[in-house]
Amino acid sequence: MIKIGITGGVGSGKTRVLEYLGAHTKSRILLADEVAHQVKEPNSECYRQLVCLLGTSVLEENGRIHRGKMAEVIFGDKELLRQVNEIIHPAVKEFILKAMEKEEREKKTEVFFLEAALLIESGYLSYLDELWYIYSDIKTREKRLQESRQYSLEKIRQIVEQQLPEEEFLKYAGVVIDNSREFADTCRQLEKEGRRLHIWQEQG
Numbered sequence: 001m002i003k004i005g006i007t008g009g010v011g012s013g014k015t016r017v018l019e020y021l022g023a024h025t026k027s028r029i030l031l032a033d034e035v036a037h038q039v040k041e042p043n044s045e046c047y048r049q050l051v052c053l054l055g056t057s058v059l060e061e062n063g064r065i066h067r068g069k070m071a072e073v074i075f076g077d078k079e080l081l082r083q084v085n086e087i088i089h090p091a092v093k094e095f096i097l098k099a100m101e102k103e104e105r106e107k108k109t110e111v112f113f114l115e116a117a118l119l120i121e122s123g124y125l126s127y128l129d130e131l132w133y134i135y136s137d138i139k140t141r142e143k144r145l146q147e148s149r150q151y152s153l154e155k156i157r158q159i160v161e162q163q164l165p166e167e168e169f170l171k172y173a174g175v176v177i178d179n180s181r182e183f184a185d186t187c188r189q190l191e192k193e194g195r196r197l198h199i200w201q202e203q204g
Contacts (some may be wrong), residue, residue: 001104002197005124006115007169008134010159011141013179013186014115017134020190021113025199028109030099032092032116039091040065046091053083089122097127111199117163120172132193133173135166136180 006021008014022029039046042063050065051058058070074081096114103109114124125131136144138160145151151159170176175193179186194200 001107001109002111002130002199003100003128004111004113005119005128005131006113006134007117007119007131007173008136008179009141009163009166009169010117011145011156012134012136013144014134016183017177017179017186017190018113018115020187021194023203024191024201025113025194026108026110026201027113027199028099028103028111029113029115030096032096032114032118032122035092035095036088037067039088039095044091046087049087050084053080053087093122093124096124100127111197120164120168125172130175131173132175132177133169134177134179135169136178140180 006014006018018029018031021027040050041047047065050070054070054073058065058073060066060069070084074084100112100114103112114128116122116124119125119128119131141160142153142156145156146153177186177189177193191200
């Protein structure tokens, strides 16, 4: 099983790229953001530690952690954010590594795609065979985020400033997929890489 990391800045189009890859490969796709929500489910150790740290004010009526309320409590408090990350990140990594091991063991999957904006910073490179960087120029990213998420330019630029600069992504990525132009052009690049690894399948 080949393990490939998919990363890139906000608005680069990683979700659409993964949908296309999923349709053309025998793969398991895992999104780190989705895992982060799963590990916060009630009765988990991560949930217990977060409620202990942040208090019950972050909970919904059904007992689940409310993302918005949690964000409000953490907002502007760098030390609290650090403590929250120290609880969530190890739980996410444990979940992902166990999922990788399971797929390896069952031998039903040819490729494991792991998507995360923080793959490099979170120390996943040693677990991956390749890192693919999904690139889009900043103007394209801004347009996408304004249309799809109704983000303001100010909010987009704040998020971009918090992410790694392009040079850092390029330093570690063995494959760069340019997703700035027509998506058909992106598809051709993805097919080329898929065929290089002998994982590409035509849709049936």
